[in-house]
Amino acid sequence: MRKTFDAELQELNAEMIDMAAAAEDVIDAVTQSLTSADHDAAKGAVEMTKHMDQMERDIENRCLRLLLQQQPVARDLRTISAALKMVTDLQRIGDQCANIAELSGLLGNPGSSQAMKDIRTMSQKAGIMVKRSIFAYANRDTSSAREVVDLDDEVDRLFQAVKHELVELIVNNRGEADQAIDLIIIAKYLERIADHAVNIAQWAIYCVTGELAG
Amino acid sequence: MRKTFDAELQELNAEMIDMAAAAEDVIDAVTQSLTSADHDAAKGAVEMTKHMDQMERDIENRCLRLLLQQQPVARDLRTISAALKMVTDLQRIGDQCANIAELSGLLGNPGSSQAMKDIRTMSQKAGIMVKRSIFAYANRDTSSAREVVDLDDEVDRLFQAVKHELVELIVNNRGEADQAIDLIIIAKYLERIADHAVNIAQWAIYCVTGELAG
Numbered sequence: 001m002r003k004t005f006d007a008e009l010q011e012l013n014a015e016m017i018d019m020a021a022a023a024e025d026v027i028d029a030v031t032q033s034l035t036s037a038d039h040d041a042a043k044g045a046v047e048m049t050k051h052m053d054q055m056e057r058d059i060e061n062r063c064l065r066l067l068l069q070q071q072p073v074a075r076d077l078r079t080i081s082a083a084l085k086m087v088t089d090l091q092r093i094g095d096q097c098a099n100i101a102e103l104s105g106l107l108g109n110p111g112s113s114q115a116m117k118d119i120r121t122m123s124q125k126a127g128i129m130v131k132r133s134i135f136a137y138a139n140r141d142t143s144s145a146r147e148v149v150d151l152d153d154e155v156d157r158l159f160q161a162v163k164h165e166l167v168e169l170i171v172n173n174r175g176e177a178d179q180a181i182d183l184i185i186i187a188k189y190l191e192r193i194a195d196h197a198v199n200i201a202q203w204a205i206y207c208v209t210g211e212l213a214g
Numbered sequence: 215m216r217k218t219f220d221a222e223l224q225e226l227n228a229e230m231i232d233m234a235a236a237a238e239d240v241i242d243a244v245t246q247s248l249t250s251a252d253h254d255a256a257k258g259a260v261e262m263t264k265h266m267d268q269m270e271r272d273i274e275n276r277c278l279r280l281l282l283q284q285q286p287v288a289r290d291l292r293t294i295s296a297a298l299k300m301v302t303d304l305q306r307i308g309d310q311c312a313n314i315a316e317l318s319g320l321l322g323n324p325g326s327s328q329a330m331k332d333i334r335t336m337s338q339k340a341g342i343m344v345k346r347s348i349f350a351y352a353n354r355d356t357s358s359a360r361e362v363v364d365l366d367d368e369v370d371r372l373f374q375a376v377k378h379e380l381v382e383l384i385v386n387n388r389g390e391a392d393q394a395i396d397l398i399i400i401a402k403y404l405e406r407i408a409d410h411a412v413n414i415a416q417w418a419i420y421c422v423t424g425e426l427a428g
Contacts, residue, residue, distance in 0.1 A: 053302075064275075088267075092309070099406075167391040170384050177381040181398055188399050192313075 005070050009079060012062055013138055016083055019055045019090050020134035022048065026097045027127040027193070033104040034120060034186070042105035049094035056091040059083060078210060082203040086137065089196040089203075093130060096189040096196075103182050115165040115183060122158045122190040125151055129197035137204035148201035155194040162187040219284050223293060226276055227352055230297055233269045233304050234348035236262065240311045241341040241407070247318040248334060248400070256319035263308035270305040273297060292424060296417040300351065303410040303417075307344060310403040310410075317396050329379040329397060336372045336404040339365055343411035351418035362415035369408040376401040 003011075026048040033041040063084040066072065072080060129148045136145035166180040206212045217225075240262040247256035277298040280286065286294060343362050350359035380394040420426045 061278075095306070163392070163395055167384055167388070167395070170381055171388060174381070174385060178377070181377055181381070184395055185399060185402050 005066075005072070005076070008062070008066055008070075009076065012059070012066070012080070012083055015055070015059050015062065016086065017134060017138055019052065019059065019087065020130060022052050022055060023090050023093045023097075023130050024127055026052070026094055027123065027130065030097045030100045030104065031120060031123040031127065033101055034107075034116070034123060039105050042101040045101035046098050049098040052091055052094035056087045059087045063087075075207070078207050082137065082207045086134075086200045086203050089199045090130075093193050093196045096193050100186050100189045103186055107179065107182060113165070113169070115162050115169065115180075118158050118162045118165065119183060119187050119190065122155055122162070122187060122194075125155050125158070126190050126193040126197065129155070129194055130200070133197045133200035133204060136201055137207060140204075140208050142205050142208050145201040145204045148197055152194050152198045155191060159187050159191045219280075219286070219290070222276070222280055222284075223290065226273070226280070226294070226297055229269070229273050229276065230300065231348060231352055233266065233273065233301065234344060236266050236269060237304050237307045237311075237344050238341055240266070240308055241337065241344065244311045244314045244318065245334060245337040245341065247315055248321075248330070248337060253319050256315040259315035260312050263312040266305055266308035270301045273301045277301075289421070292421050296351065296421045300348075300414045300417050303413045304344075307407050307410045310407050314400050314403045317400050321393060321396060327379070327383070329376050329383065329394075332372050332376045332379065333397060333401050333404065336369055336376070336401060336408075339369050339372070340404050340407040340411065343369070343408055344414070347411045347414035347418060350415055351421060354418075354422050356419050356422050359415040359418045362411055366408050366412045369405060373401050373405045 026045050029041045029045040029048060032038050033045060063080050066080050067077075070076075129151050132144050132151075133148045135141065136148065163184060166184050169180045170177045202213050240259050243255045243259040243262060246252050247259060277294050280294050281291075284290075343365050346358050346365075347362045349355065350362065377398060380398050383394045384391045416427050
């Protein structure tokens with residue numbers, strides 16, 4: 001028996017939430033790998049992103065099938081086309097996490113410098129942004145979506161602070177330059193993760209209002 | 215009338231070559247934006263990567279359709295599954311170019327420092343790697359594929375040199391630290407583009423030998 005369109009949309013919702021949960025898990029693993037030079041966490045993060053590639057493909061296929069077979073209009077069309085765009089952002093988040101894990105696997109003792117603390121805070125905030133942006137989509141909650149945009153400003157400020165702190169470190173302690181550069185690149189990836197969360201939040205707003213910001 | 219399977223494979227080949235050409239064009243635009251602080255080239259690069267997103271989707275759809283309808287075996291199966299993986303790498307190359315363009319659009323006069331020269335060389339080599347890796351796939355030429363792997367070593371060496379040169383710059387001229395950090399991140403993106411070209415080359419080898427290296 002053919003599933004009803006509503007049931008299909010509910011399944012799509014569930015798949016999106018699953019993929020967002022996977023993105024949160026991988027951000028957690030990456031945060032863990034930054035906290036304690038935990039190389040297993042770094043390896044685990046890379047494995048988790050491979051699973052996200054498959055999730056992306058499954059969701060894309062469902063969306064394309066729904067678009068073709070059901071020719072949805074108005075809000076349903078927005079829901080499906082937004083999902084199609086958002087999975088790309090979720091998948092890119094996975095990519096950035098894999099990139100971070102690759103670098104964090106090479107770090108020595110990450111220590112407890114201010115830069116390291118700020119990087120961990122960036123990582124936590126980025127995780128919250130991803131969670132909240134998908135919550136906004138799943139619950140048609142535009143105020144959560146707007147919170148994500150505000151959080152992005154905090155992440156951007158932290159990125160500037162991290163850069164500044166690490167430039168200080170390079171100037172004062174040349175021997176730590178290599179590690180400092182790796183940390184700057186990690187912070188840049190975290191900043192990109194936050195940007196992807198903002199994209200997701202903007203698609204969530206689009207689902208409700210039909211208007212695409214940004 | 216239904217197209218023959220061989221005709222479909224030839225079209226797939228042509229689409230892959232087109233997408234590789236698009237990747238080369240966007241790398242050229244990015245190289246241009248690095249050479250002369252050409253902000254139009256940077257903007258153009260971002261636009262070009264959007265077109266690559268659509269190409270990726272079209273090729274993926276063709277591959278999935280061929281896999282489902284034709285149930286290919288042996289070499290044909292390898293050709294199609296390799297294409298499915300390679301488009302992801304081509305698309306990621308587009309992504310990295312967009313990231314570079316975003317940063318290079320913010321650069322002041324890029325100047326003619328050794329680091330800038332090395333970054334341009336990285337960019338040119340990365341472009342050659344992408345071209346050669348797709349040539350290897352399209353012509354089943356494993357020796358071209360292996361050249362790509364060798365070129366990657368050169369790009370990695372240049373990346374280390376760029377980091378070293380820019381750390382020097384930061385230490386000696388604190389006022390240029392921000393631009394130096396942006397250039398290090400750009401060099402990191404170029405290094406990732408070269409990595410994706412290596413992935414493509416390895417898929418090209420897989421098409422011929424059935425063995426996946428790396």
